Amino acid sequence: MKTIIERSGPMHNPPHPGAILADTWLRKDGGLTVTEFARRLGVSRVALSRVVNGRAAVSAELAIRLEAAIGVSAESWLGMQVDYDMWHARKRRRPRIKRLRDSETPNPPAT
Secondary structure, three states: OOEOOOOOOOOOOOOOHHHHHHHHOOOOOOOOOHHHHHHHHOOOHHHHHHHHOOOOOOOHHHHHHHHHHHOEOHHHHHHHHHHHHHHHHHHOOOOOOOOOOHHHOOOOOOO
């Protein structure tokens, strides 16, 4: 049975999906080791460790493997990654960007 983790909208400082893995399936009190979980997923220990420690993103491929292994949908894993990435991207400084006017676009929307 596939589990879908519902997302209720923008979250204040959402956790990295790797933290979810660490807290639920890789617990020190009886969960899998990173090495064992990586073997079961068919990925390297280093690649999984980077995700678990928040140094790498959950890719579509890893999301599909996680879905197969633990039943949480690939879309849920990718959604958590997008939420995490967007929250951090919105916190970074960037130059002010002026919105294009309809007259500046090659195919203005029909009104």
